[in-house]
Amino acid sequence: MPETSENGTGRAADSVVRRLSAKIQAGEYSDGTPLPPERLLMEEFGISRTVVREAVQALSKQGLLEARPRHRPIVRKPGYDAAISALETVVSHLLKNAGGVKNLFDTRILVESALVRQAAQQAQRDDIAALKAALEANEAAIDDSDEFYRTDRAFHALLYEIPRNPVLPALHKAYVTWLAPQWSRMPRLHERNKANHGAHVQILDGILMRDPDAAEEALRRHLEQAWTQVCETFGEDL
Amino acid sequence: MPETSENGTGRAADSVVRRLSAKIQAGEYSDGTPLPPERLLMEEFGISRTVVREAVQALSKQGLLEARPRHRPIVRKPGYDAAISALETVVSHLLKNAGGVKNLFDTRILVESALVRQAAQQAQRDDIAALKAALEANEAAIDDSDEFYRTDRAFHALLYEIPRNPVLPALHKAYVTWLAPQWSRMPRLHERNKANHGAHVQILDGILMRDPDAAEEALRRHLEQAWTQVCETFGEDL
DNA sequence: TCATTCCTTTGGTACGACCAAACTATGGGG
DNA sequence: CCCCATAGTTTGGTCGTACCAAAGGAATGA
Incomplete structure (x- = not known):
C-alpha cells in the first residue's frame, strides 16, 4: 500500500x-503572487495540462491557492479562515437536514458560554474596554x-477574540456565515433590538x-431567546 | 455580483x-451506489469528460462522493464526519505552523470543559452508567x-455524546485524528496511565x-497536564 | 463448484485544438 | 507628459480523441 490517498x-x-x-x-x-501559467507548470513537472489543472483545483480546495474563475490562481498560505471556507459546501448540505441548524446553533451556545466564562475570569483591561465600546456602539x-x-x-466577535486563539474568530465567522440565512431574514423589531442590547x-x-456563572447564564438566555425568535419566524424549522 | 463562487x-x-x-x-x-460512468454522465449532461471529472472531484471533496483512486465514485449522503474529512487537508497545513497544535488543543480544552460542565448539570442515568463503564474499562x-x-x-468520546448533538462526536473524532500525531508518538508510561486514569x-x-466547577477543574488539569507531557516529549513544539 | 483466463468496461493521462476573457503593448488625443 | 481607447497576445476553460492499465465480469476448464 503506497499512500494514504487523501485525494x-x-x-x-x-x-x-x-x-x-x-x-x-x-x-x-x-504569497500573493499568481501561480505560473498552466502551460509552464506542465513543462516544469513534465505532465499534461490535465494533471496540472487537477492539481490546481485540489490545491485551491485546500486553501493554498485562491482561484477565481478566469484568473490566475493566487498563492495563499492558508489561515484558519480557509478552513471554514473548505467546510462551506458540506455544511450547506448538512444544514438542510432536519435539526441541522439547531445542532449547529447548540454548539454555538456551548462554545460561547465557555467563552464568556473564560472572559469573566481572564479578560484583560483592553478586552473589557473593547467590550464596553462595542456595547455602546450597539446601544447607539x-x-x-x-x-x-x-x-x-x-x-x-469580541468574545471570540479574548482568548487570543486565531481558531476562535474564524469559528465565529463560520457561525455568522452559516446561521445568517436564518438570522438575516428575521424581522428586525425595535423591541427585539432593545431586548438584545439589554x-x-x-x-x-x-x-x-x-x-462566570452570571455571565454564562445571561449569554445562554440571550442565545436561547434568539433561537426562540428564529423558531417563531420559521415555525417548524428544526 | 452573481455568485459566491465557492468553486x-x-x-x-x-x-x-x-x-x-x-x-x-x-x-x-x-446512497452507497456507484455513480454512473463518466462517459454516461457526459452524455446525460451534454458536457465533456473534462468537466465531468472536475465535477466529480469537487463533489468528492465535498463528501458527497467517496472516490477511491481507480474505482467508481460511491454516492454518499454527507454526515457530520464528512465535514471533518473536508477539513483534513487544510488543517494538516495549519498544524504545521507554529502554535497550530496548541491553538487546536486549546479549543479542545474550551469545548471539553464546557461539555463536562454540561454533563455535571444534565447527564442522565444512562450517561452516567456509560461513563462509569468506560472508566472501569480504562482502569482495567x-x-x-x-x-x-x-x-x-x-x-x-462519551462526554461528546451526552448532549446528543451529532456535531460533537464528529468534533471529538476530529480532535483525536488531528492531535493523534502528537499523542500516539508519546511514550506510554505506566505512571502516566495511572495518573490519567486518576x-x-x-x-x-x-x-x-x-x-460543574469541580468537574471542569479536573478536566482542565487533566488536559493541561496532557499538553505538558506532549511538550516534554517534543520540546519547543509550539 | 471453484479457480483461471480472457474480454469488456471504465478511470487516469496525454495531446491538440479552439474560444473567450484577461492581460499587455501600442498609439492617439488631451 | 499623462490618460485612455484599441489591437494583439497570453492564458484559463472546454472539447474531442486516443491510449493505457486496472477493475469487473464472462467464459472456460479443472
Whole structure:
C-alpha cells in the first residue's frame, strides 16, 4: 500500500499537489503572487495540462491557492479562515437536514458560554474596554436595525477574540456565515433590538463582576431567546 | 455580483456539481451506489469528460462522493464526519505552523470543559452508567498502554455524546485524528496511565456530585497536564 | 463448484485544438 | 507628459480523441 490517498481521483496529480504545496510552503512561490501559467507548470513537472489543472483545483480546495474563475490562481498560505471556507459546501448540505441548524446553533451556545466564562475570569483591561465600546456602539444603533445587527455581531466577535486563539474568530465567522440565512431574514423589531442590547449588558455585567456563572447564564438566555425568535419566524424549522 | 463562487476553477463544472448534488440529495442516485460512468454522465449532461471529472472531484471533496483512486465514485449522503474529512487537508497545513497544535488543543480544552460542565448539570442515568463503564474499562487497561489509549479516547468520546448533538462526536473524532500525531508518538508510561486514569476519576466524580466547577477543574488539569507531557516529549513544539 | 483466463468496461493521462476573457503593448488625443 | 481607447497576445476553460492499465465480469476448464 503506497499512500494514504487523501485525494479524490488519480495519483499522478497527487504527486504534483505535494510538490507544489511544498514549493508554496517553502516560499518558492511567494504569497500573493499568481501561480505560473498552466502551460509552464506542465513543462516544469513534465505532465499534461490535465494533471496540472487537477492539481490546481485540489490545491485551491485546500486553501493554498485562491482561484477565481478566469484568473490566475493566487498563492495563499492558508489561515484558519480557509478552513471554514473548505467546510462551506458540506455544511450547506448538512444544514438542510432536519435539526441541522439547531445542532449547529447548540454548539454555538456551548462554545460561547465557555467563552464568556473564560472572559469573566481572564479578560484583560483592553478586552473589557473593547467590550464596553462595542456595547455602546450597539446601544447607539438600536434604532437602525441593519447597524444594530452589525454591532451585535461585533460584540459577540469580541468574545471570540479574548482568548487570543486565531481558531476562535474564524469559528465565529463560520457561525455568522452559516446561521445568517436564518438570522438575516428575521424581522428586525425595535423591541427585539432593545431586548438584545439589554442581554448584552447583562453579559458584560457578568464579565465585569468576574462572575462566570452570571455571565454564562445571561449569554445562554440571550442565545436561547434568539433561537426562540428564529423558531417563531420559521415555525417548524428544526 | 452573481455568485459566491465557492468553486476552484471553472464555472461549467459548477452547474454540473449543483445538478449532481441535487440528484444525490433527491435520492436519484441512491446512497452507497456507484455513480454512473463518466462517459454516461457526459452524455446525460451534454458536457465533456473534462468537466465531468472536475465535477466529480469537487463533489468528492465535498463528501458527497467517496472516490477511491481507480474505482467508481460511491454516492454518499454527507454526515457530520464528512465535514471533518473536508477539513483534513487544510488543517494538516495549519498544524504545521507554529502554535497550530496548541491553538487546536486549546479549543479542545474550551469545548471539553464546557461539555463536562454540561454533563455535571444534565447527564442522565444512562450517561452516567456509560461513563462509569468506560472508566472501569480504562482502569482495567492501565497495564496495556495501547488498550489504555483506546479506552481513554472512549471515555472522552462519551462526554461528546451526552448532549446528543451529532456535531460533537464528529468534533471529538476530529480532535483525536488531528492531535493523534502528537499523542500516539508519546511514550506510554505506566505512571502516566495511572495518573490519567486518576484524572478521569476526578472528572467523573465532579459529574456525579453535580458539581460543574469541580468537574471542569479536573478536566482542565487533566488536559493541561496532557499538553505538558506532549511538550516534554517534543520540546519547543509550539 | 471453484479457480483461471480472457474480454469488456471504465478511470487516469496525454495531446491538440479552439474560444473567450484577461492581460499587455501600442498609439492617439488631451 | 499623462490618460485612455484599441489591437494583439497570453492564458484559463472546454472539447474531442486516443491510449493505457486496472477493475469487473464472462467464459472456460479443472
